[in-house]
Amino acid sequence: MKVTTHAIVGPLQHGVRMHASALADHTPQAARIEGDISEALPQLLADHGPVHVHFTDRIFGRDASEAAGVIERIAARRPVSVTLHDIPQPSNGHAFAARCAGYARVVAAARTVIVSSEYERDLLLRHAGLPPRTLVHVDPLPIDRAPASTANLDSVGFPTTTPTVGLLGFIYPGKGHQQVLAALASNSQAADVAALGRPSDGHQDLVAQFERLARALGRAFHVTGFLSEEQLTAAARAVTVPVVAPEHVSASGSVGRWIASGRRPIVTRHPFFEELRERAPWALTITDDLASALNAALENPASTWIDERDWNDTDVPSTARAAQIQWSRLSSPGPDRKAKEPTNGRPTISADSRASAESQVTP
Helix, strand or coil: CCCCEEEEECCCCCHHHHHHHHHHHCCCCCEEEEECHHHHHHHHCCCCCCEEEEECHHHHCCCHHHHHHHHHHHHCCCCEEEEECCCCCHHHHHHHHHHHHHHHHHHHHCCEEEECCHHHHHHHHHHCCCCCCCCEEECCCCCCCCCCCCCCHHHCCCCCCCCEEEEECCECCCCCHHHHHHHHCCCCCCCEEEEECCECCCCCHHHHHHHHHHHHCCCCEEECCCCCHHHHHHHHHHCCEEEECCCCCCCCHHHHHHHHCCECCEEECCHHHHHHHHHCCCCCEEECCHHHHHHHHHHCHHHHECCHHHCCCCCCCCHHHHHHHHHHHHCCCCCCCCCCCCCCCCCCECHHHHCCCCCCCCC
16 A cells, blocks of 8 residues: 655645644654645645645635636546635635635545544535435644743743733734724723734734724734744743634634643633533633623633643644554545544544534634
8 A cells, every 4th residue: 555645735835835844753653745736736636646635625626616726627537535724604605605615625636634623524514515324534733742932031022010901813804903903992991902912814904903992992912023943932932821812713723822832721612621620621711791701800810820730732623643543544545434432432423413403603
């Protein structure tokens, strides 16, 4: 049996590519192909051995249909397995139907399908129009405890002399920056907002918008820009209160990065976060009232740190463990037709077993 090749596709700073690369780093026995899809596709079409792809439509094509077509072209030449990211959901608006159709085509082309949460699997099975008995495995996103950072706090991109409420990752509509500013409107405590990251392409205008909103509240809105791994860890540990408050979630890498940095973030209620809390109750604080939660955390910042005694490596897989699990999925001989136990101990679920589920998931 030929060894599976790992396709590590997308811009260097894209979270999906970074995740795929981290897993591949812990799978030295696998070959790897790296680059933007325009660079990687000729190599992916040049061989006939099995290949594993971490897929999100935004890095495989101009739209979901084109991205699905790329996977179908690869699958016509070689066995393809996929880990799906950014699963379509109703909050995608006008793009939702097209994204569902695209993801359904990718699933149909793949021999093995993996997602990162039960919530994502529910979305996929409910909305993508998949045929009965479609098998979708759940392998949770890994979290590695970050080492002690030696980065100079002067380089984190915001003053550390004033309390800060921090959000981590790209700046784009619905990420949570506006929600945090709104929640701080009724808070009399001195606190600025720190965005640990840069604007997503096409959304640079949001920085000026959020700066104006912050000034109207007598606060500052700081943007760090892109941070190296060490700088990001230092910045995550320098903010007073870490927050994850997106309008919609698929499987959040931001919450994992806070946890990896030793922080216990405040997160707004969502099925994905509830799923994570079920596995690791020590790792995050879920709130239905962001304004009150921010006020309490600013009064008691110690509540936003994970107690080392509570950390349990069995609750969240390390990257090395996640890579082993992924490799075991990919190394099984022949088409993946039989359900296996996912890493969280729940049975793999087929589409027809979800037929009676609700047709809508609240984001």
